[in-house]
Amino acid sequence: MARLPIRACLVAGLAVGLICPLLAADRHEWLLEFELGYASPASELGPWTEGQLGKLRFGTEAKLGASRILFDYQNRLRPTLWANITLDYVDDASSGIDITEAFIEWRPVPNSELVQHWRFGALYPKFSLENGERGWSSPFTTSFSAINSWLGEEIRPLGAEWNLARRVGGRGSPQALGAFAGVFYGNDPAGTLLFWRGFALHDRQTRLSDRLERPPTPIFGADGVSDYRSATLKPFAETDHRPGYYAGLDWRYATRALMRIGVYDNNADPASFSDGQWGWRTKFQHAAAQFSLPAGVGLVLQWLDGETYWFIRTTTEGTLTPLSSLVKDEFEARFALLTKLFRNRHRLSLRYDRFDMSRNPDLNIDSGHAWTLAYRFDTAQRIAWSLEWLSIASSRDLWTTFYGLPSSARERQLRMQMNLRLGTRR
Amino acid sequence: MLDRYRPGPVLMLTALSGWVGGTVAYAAELTVAVLDRSYEPVPQVAVYAVPETTPAKMQTPHDAVIDQHDHAFVPHVLVVQIGTAVQFPNTDRVSHHVYSFSAAKRFELPLYRGDVHPPMIFDEPGVVTLGCNIHDGMLGFILVVETPHFALTDERGEVHFDDLPSGTYSLNVWTPRLRGSSLPLPRTVKLEPGGNSRARFAFEAKMFPPHDQREGSLSWRDYR
Numbered sequence: 001m002a003r004l005p006i007r008a009c010l011v012a013g014l015a016v017g018l019i020c021p022l023l024a025a026d027r028h029e030w031l032l033e034f035e036l037g038y039a040s041p042a043s044e045l046g047p048w049t050e051g052q053l054g055k056l057r058f059g060t061e062a063k064l065g066a067s068r069i070l071f072d073y074q075n076r077l078r079p080t081l082w083a084n085i086t087l088d089y090v091d092d093a094s095s096g097i098d099i100t101e102a103f104i105e106w107r108p109v110p111n112s113e114l115v116q117h118w119r120f121g122a123l124y125p126k127f128s129l130e131n132g133e134r135g136w137s138s139p140f141t142t143s144f145s146a147i148n149s150w151l152g153e154e155i156r157p158l159g160a161e162w163n164l165a166r167r168v169g170g171r172g173s174p175q176a177l178g179a180f181a182g183v184f185y186g187n188d189p190a191g192t193l194l195f196w197r198g199f200a201l202h203d204r205q206t207r208l209s210d211r212l213e214r215p216p217t218p219i220f221g222a223d224g225v226s227d228y229r230s231a232t233l234k235p236f237a238e239t240d241h242r243p244g245y246y247a248g249l250d251w252r253y254a255t256r257a258l259m260r261i262g263v264y265d266n267n268a269d270p271a272s273f274s275d276g277q278w279g280w281r282t283k284f285q286h287a288a289a290q291f292s293l294p295a296g297v298g299l300v301l302q303w304l305d306g307e308t309y310w311f312i313r314t315t316t317e318g319t320l321t322p323l324s325s326l327v328k329d330e331f332e333a334r335f336a337l338l339t340k341l342f343r344n345r346h347r348l349s350l351r352y353d354r355f356d357m358s359r360n361p362d363l364n365i366d367s368g369h370a371w372t373l374a375y376r377f378d379t380a381q382r383i384a385w386s387l388e389w390l391s392i393a394s395s396r397d398l399w400t401t402f403y404g405l406p407s408s409a410r411e412r413q414l415r416m417q418m419n420l421r422l423g424t425r426r
Numbered sequence: 427m428l429d430r431y432r433p434g435p436v437l438m439l440t441a442l443s444g445w446v447g448g449t450v451a452y453a454a455e456l457t458v459a460v461l462d463r464s465y466e467p468v469p470q471v472a473v474y475a476v477p478e479t480t481p482a483k484m485q486t487p488h489d490a491v492i493d494q495h496d497h498a499f500v501p502h503v504l505v506v507q508i509g510t511a512v513q514f515p516n517t518d519r520v521s522h523h524v525y526s527f528s529a530a531k532r533f534e535l536p537l538y539r540g541d542v543h544p545p546m547i548f549d550e551p552g553v554v555t556l557g558c559n560i561h562d563g564m565l566g567f568i569l570v571v572e573t574p575h576f577a578l579t580d581e582r583g584e585v586h587f588d589d590l591p592s593g594t595y596s597l598n599v600w601t602p603r604l605r606g607s608s609l610p611l612p613r614t615v616k617l618e619p620g621g622n623s624r625a626r627f628a629f630e631a632k633m634f635p636p637h638d639q640r641e642g643s644l645s646w647r648d649y650r
Binding site: 027029076079080107109110111112115132133139165169171173174199252254256258290292296297298300339340341347352377424 | 519520521523524527532534536538539553555557559560562565567601603604605606634635637638640641642643644645646647
């Protein structure tokens with residue numbers, strides 16, 4: 001975690017001071033959120049944000065600072081046409097200010113029971129039931145589940161999305177059915193980071209022009225690994241000019257139950273290569289559900305099952321060597337989260353994650369589980385405090401051969417955070 | 427708000443004018459109870475009595491208000507006499523965009539905060555379903571009736587009219603918690619002058635749960 005970027009804070013404060021009067025009008029909604037905190041990680045593997053093999057965001061030393069500064073802005077260009085942009089400041093390997101989401105939303109006023117809206121731009125498809133807050137944050141924990149951490153890292157289509165919803169069974173019926181579908185450009189290297197590193201649990205979302213460091217490619221000589229080649233990843237790049245798609249259905253029963261299923265396929269050509277980025281064909285199926293249980297307890301479940309494949313090749317001065325072999329990894333992850341809000345201000349959440357990646361099909365690429373326990377206290381409308389304990393146990397077969405690392409690892413992290421929110425958005 | 431029946435001087439005048447016209451119309455009392463299929467009382471059900479013998483003597487309707495507060499229409503169900511002007515203030519900090527595509531009144535109040543739109547007159551009988559184009563979970567209803575005699579049931583599932591002109595009425599109930607086809611048929615009641623009548627409706631169909639937008643421990647916002 002970086003030192004508190006005083007200059008960035010001053011600039012942001014000044015900018016907000018100047019634009020506040022302009023933003024007071026009804027058509028503007030904005031949120032400026034500072035996430036300041038302390039992280040105390042314990043891992044032998046090192047942070048994935050520095051291209052290492054660990055599942056945590058931060059390094060091996062305890063650090064104090066700003067983990068994120070978020071600016072979320074919505075301009076209602078017309079009553080039914082909105083422009084949304086989310087800017088993130090982070091300070092790690094790929095730092096500075098960048099865009100996380102940017103899209104135009106069109107919500108025509110319904111003239112029947114069918115309610116529809118469209119989104120155009122770079123956006124998160126509606127898979128997660130965990131990231132319902134502004135800036136795709138989670139109200140439950142600071143670190144997301146393995147599934148949603150990965151969606152935040154590598155899934156951000158640039159495209160057009162159509163949403164349809166209808167109340168079923170009468171005017172006052174608690175049941176609603178919905179459907180969504182999107183076609184998109186880009187997002188061809190999605191799956192690369194999962195392939196090289198496996199799953200992770202954190203809250204570092206990839207911004208649109210981020211270049212992520214991924215674990216280095218081992219180069220094999222006569223006596224095993226002779227060298228490593230480092231590489232950077234742009235997960236939202238386009239390598240083959242083939243559109244991808246995603247789609248889903250959901251069913252909702254008032255504020256008691258919600259179920260959602262979906263599919264995603266980036267339709268990438270696994271033999272494509274463009275501007276230093278490889279195409280990885282990645283597709284998955286996803287299911288999610290949430291229920292209000294007795295005693296005010298909430299239950300959230302998500303399950304993800306998919307595969308990613310790629311032709312192993314190397315480049316020498318920009319020329320591709322002939323295709324050698326196809327590598328296909330299958331991945332599966334799921335989590336269950338129990339949460340309870342006490343007196344509308346105190347929230348206690350417990351999550352259990354399981355994840356599994358395998359190849360051909362007996363080779364264990366990455367499997368393990370994690371426990372997350374989090375407490376969050378909203379002291380005021382603008383300030384929240386949180387405390388989180390995260391413990392991850394994982395194992396993999398190839399790491400000893402590839403990187404000389406132990407084939408199993410246990411990582412732990414304690415995080416304390418203060419969120420300060422300014423603005424008109426909730 | 428006209429969510430309860432208020433007998434007043436106008437009604438007394440109605441009774442008096444009936445007498446002057448030669449037809450003696452004395453006041454009668456009527457209590458209506460609404461029960462669900464397990465015989466538990468149901469609050470917030472609209473009960474309205476339409477005179478069958480002579481057209482309802484319309485009173486000048488009072489203005490009515492539906493507030494948008496805490497991402498909900500308050501009240502959730504509003505009953506008004508035909509011709510009533512209804513105001514739609516928004517007392518939330520965020521903007522709402524109110525619309526209806528119901529046949530009884532199609533309208534749209536684009537993005538606003540505060541009380542900026544003039545009241546709207548509801549001049550067709552029927553049910554008007556209200557929605558917000560920003561917050562899909564917001565849901566409200568206006569029931570427009572051709573009679574000044576209406577009220578919503580209280581916590582005991584009852585409505586009490588203590589000053590109805592005597593005569594024959596078609597007694598109706600309506601709630602968004604039942605499909606239109608499951609609502610009981612109107613019932614004819616004859617009110618004798620000075621009489622005290624009781625009527626009871628017991629629903630046969632299972633009711634939808636009450637509309638509740640409280641989030642509880644989970645987030646039910648439209649996920650982005």
